[in-house]
Amino acid sequence: MAEMAMRDAINSALAQEMDRDERVIMIGTDISGGHAGSSGQEDVAGGVLGITKGLLPRFGAGRVIDTPIAEMGYMGMAVGAAATGLRPVAELMFIDFIGCCGDMLLNQAAKIRFMFGGKSTCPLVVRTMIGAGANAAAQHSQSLYHWVTAVPGLKVVVPSNAYDAKGLLATAIRDDDPVIFCEHKALYDFPSAKTEVPEGDYTIPFGEANFVTEGSDVTVVALGLMTHIAAGVAAAMAEKGISVEVIDPRTTSPLDEESILESVQSTGRLVILDESAARCGFGHDVAALVAQRGFHALKAPIKLVTPPHCPTPFSPPLEQAWIPSGERVATAILETMGLDGAAISAALAAA
Amino acid sequence: MARIQAITVPKWGLTMTEGTVSEWLVDEGDTINIGDPIMDMETSKIVNVVESIVAGTLRRKVAQPGDVLPVAALMGVVAEADVTDAEIDEFIDTFVIDESVSGAPTGAAAEGAAPAAPPEPTPATAAVHEPAPTAATPAAAPAPAPARTGTPSVPEALKSGDDDSAVHATVHARKLAATLGVNLNNVSGTGRNGRVSVADVEEAVTGAGGSLPARGPVERVPEVDAVPADDSGVAATSVARRLAKSLGVNLHSCRATGRHGKVCKYDVEAAHALQGGAPAPAAPTPELAAETAPEVEAVPMSGMRRTIAGRLQASKQTIPHYRVSMDIKLDALLALRKQVNDGDPGVNVSVNDCVVKAVAMALVKMPEVNVQFDEASQTIRRFRDADISVAVAIDDGLITPIVKAANSKTLTEISAEVRELATRAKAGTLKAEEFQGGSFSISNLGMFGVRQFDAIINPPQAAILAVAGGEQRPVVENGELTVATAMTVSLSSDHRVIDGAVAAQFLQVVKRFMETPSLMLA
């Protein structure tokens, strides 16, 4: 088993599934690049961040289909293809562009099966980039997985490491429902997202959380990049004798409600670390779940750590202030333990 | 029927734990029936009447006014005539509080016990006992608390099996199974993709006849005080700042509804009320008080005070009030009243009762005054009967219980009803429907020697009669100066729905009934 970066794990899953099933095709803008009319070489790009490089030479332009910058048109084509026998993996370069193809995901892909009385399927995967941290500013940094999670008919995946990314992408491609696969751009080469990845074929079921750490004092729910921040805080807390259980739900739809509730039942404390939104976000959904079905286990109010309610800023110090920090998570954890402000400051200073 | 029965403290609602005896309504030796009011009892929420659920002769009052007693405590003893005082003494001595009713855990015996089942909603409880020596045995034994031992009992059948590491289970289900020694091969998973959950493991254990320790109550961590102690930076009016200081309210916890975003006096009071109206710092000792008592003391408004303030301010500001006054001679009415009261020692009709009667009859004659005004729909709601709200002063406020259909009631009926309503108003036991509504109000300050006053309309009603005191006044009648007993009444009316002439005519009718009271019988 080789250690792999998340970018390579995703590329490898795509190749594996295209090998496995000839109905799997890829559609997206510049997923290979350099086609006719360009004076240089083909497939030198492989997507803006090179994730799909090498697939064009292997599977040909008939299955690795570069498109014009016309998200609504090619996403609609992907939906139509999915409804008629192909299994397209369409790339929406950044989830921020969802407005440009919103109808095809919101009103077509998500609803075809339901509206047609169950007589059709739509095995579409939309791979898309999310997340802040790359100084990509307000229109290329959002984590809008909570938008799509709210739409019945769509499944939503937010992998946090290489192993999960490959297994979840394979599941997504083999799933007969439309899946929005959200890749955090900061994780492609993130050191702690590198994991051992089996060369062979494996899948990870949707709706089953990964327990990043097991602990008995506080439950922390986090997705994507946030998982790694939570794990760092958990390690620091362990040194202070506070045992933190970090749960990565991996998919927001379906959501592993059971694991979250069981964990809160055993710890009595919940901190949610979520990059999606300060209002009506994924974290608020988890908080509502526990408030409704796990309230009696709670020893302290639920704490939510999110970015502030403003667009992602460009300037590096501003962006760092925007992204939920380990300090804020640590403060939230200590507060759920009933420690007061002074103790928190002291604990943080000592950390 | 049992020969000796206990009267015990009832449990009104799930949260009641104790009650204070206000007053016995029956005496030792009285015969009482089921449903009879036997005592006024006060709880932290209400004053209520204890109704008897036993019948017989009250032989002993065990509880005395002022006693604070737990639920199910003994308050009195009812027994048959042939029961001796000695037997009753023994019954009292051996009485044991039924804890299934009181719900009060005592000592180690109750440790870890499940909370008592919610009590049946009975009007009052009474443990019914046979005479000694079986007196200590409750007639209805409390249901035993569900047996929950501290250690789990897992049937052996669940423990055996092949390696279960490949069974699809949640992390916590696997942990629980390991703790209990359950082999997951013996548990059927009901989760997504057949996954075994904690609930599935628990279900397997209990389903196979085993048991699990009960989950203990959750101990909540105390809230971290997120409010900075220093509130000097908060924009507030100087009055609000002083009040906050005296009440111990942090200005950070107040909303700022004042102009320019300042915290104002009202905000401090609201925050204070929200924090449970934590009492102001302890009262200083008397000798210190003389020196340190502030020139102005800030007294927080009670909920009732605020309601009165809000409603009457709105009434005065929005209703075009005008007043019509009239003098009414009372000599004939006082003579009639004396006749009525002398005729029956159980009756004590007041002048105010007569005013209620006269006004009720006048309202039937002039239905245009017997109205409510619905501003929202711009309609006048004209009432068939005269439902008269009678203002009653109570501690820190007033309330207006209603004599319903007073036009169809006799003077003595009205008199009895007003007295009963006033008593219960002061005791705080009026029901909402007894003081909400009404088609007309009467406010009487005659007992204070007031010669004349104006009242503010009680919306949505459209008129209120202010009744001053009766007094002997020199009057000129047929050119002769004589002395008559007279009083001045002032009618405040809402000009939107009652015009001046109508108001004046209405007072004429009232005057006619009062001055010629035999007409009220006609």
Place this chain on the structure above:
Amino acid sequence: MALTKAELLEAYRRMRTIREFEENIHRENTTGEIPGFLHLYCGQEANAVAVCMQLEDTDYIASNHRGHGHCLAKGADVKGMMLELYGKADGLCGGRGGSMHIADVSKGILGANGIVGAGAPLATGAALTAKTLGTGGVAVSFQGDGASNEGYVFEAINLAVIYQLPMIFYFENNGYGEFTGHDYVVGCKDIAGRAASFGLPAVKIDGTDFFEVHEAFGAALKRARAGKGPSVIEAQAVRFYGHFEGDPQAYRSKEELADVRENKDCLKILRNKLVKGKKATAKELDAIDGEAVELIKTCREAAKAAAYPDPATVTNNTYVSY
């Protein structure tokens, strides 16, 4: 390609059935028994029928909000459609779709669509499937003059051109997008002319003439099947009723409405041509008329009597697995 008498009678029957279906809905809608929005196809029947009679079940169409005619022409079950419009459990979509989302994928129908122009990219996807899997199938999107201004319709045409997909974009220009004349909203007044600039054949035809539609579409279909890429057809059609049922069409003159019924009724035109050309007798056509009336009546009664779906099944078919 000369049509046989049987084919011609079948074409007439389908057009007549659509007409009767829609007229029936027009009448019945006033009773309040049919829930939701209804957009009737009356006046445009020649287009749906002349196109779809040349397609196989393995070919796909994507329709629009005015989709009853397309679905019936492509072979959707008449009774199943009627039940669906009434929201009944045994409707084509189990009462989940209704008029605007009526579909039957087994007949190659990718659905009516409540989003103007959305069918164009979807059908492009079906054409991509046909090309990728080499099924030999084609895809047709039906859209109106209103949809011709939607950005993703342009995107879809461009995609079909660059991938040379077996695709026909069939624009039924009935003169009105909702309540607004196409002259106002189509800048160049010429849908086919504008489409031609995308680099594909685009023709303008008379959509009230069954034979002209049949011939033009036949040519485009032949190109598509031969792997020669997509085409655009703009058919000048007429709409009898308002944008939706309940639209009084005050924006159209009485004279215009009378004229389209009198002189531009594709059914009347076909009937005259059949009789005058001695392809069929009036008696034969009258018999078909009577059968269509009977069929729709039977379907209507069945729809009224049918059961509504069980509310307990409301979430069914949201996902294949969850």
